[in-house]
Amino acid sequence: MCTEDKKCAVCGGSLIHEERDRTCRYTKKTRNKHEVYSVQYHQPGLWCTTCGEGYIKGDDQKVHNAVFTTLRSKVEGVLSPTEIQCIRENLGLSKRKASLLIGGGHNAFQKYETGEVMPSKSTSSLIRLLGARPELISVLTSLQQPQQDKHIHLPNHQGDVKIQTVSA
Ligand SMILES: [Zn+2]
DSSP: OEEEEEEOTTTOOEEEEEEEEEEEEEEEEOSSOEEEEEEEEEEEEEEETTTOOEEOOHHHHHHHHHHHHHHHHHHHTSOOHHHHHHHHHHTTOOHHHHHHHHOSOTTHHHHHHHTSSOOOHHHHHHHHHHHHOTTHHHHHHHHTSOOSOOEEEETTTTEEEEOOOOOO
């Protein structure tokens, strides 16, 4: 606990930095209904000792963001940012390598691990699967090798055709 020089913008009262019990809410929206989920947590911040106004910035804001993204992922049934980071690190993959392997754009894991983007259920399932069976990484990698044979068989009896490279 430490007091700061800054004054409350609302009433001019003095501010104190400490943790307070707060409620974080997440609303799950489905076609017919909205369900609100909540968790209690300790929110650090600057609080006015006179009017109770809170000022939550920087690292304090990160605490709220981490609680919110964890709650959201639990409600939606996908891996949380910290779970994704943990699995990726156990697999020995960089964020970039993991993004190339699993897809979603070259910054995908950066976004998942900061909570900026929530992974889809299928992406989350694939990460879980690789986490449980790391040997599948080599299987997935070999499946993603470019096809040497550039002939494909088209449906509807159109026969075999050669894929051509068309310059942009
Ligand atoms: Zn105040």
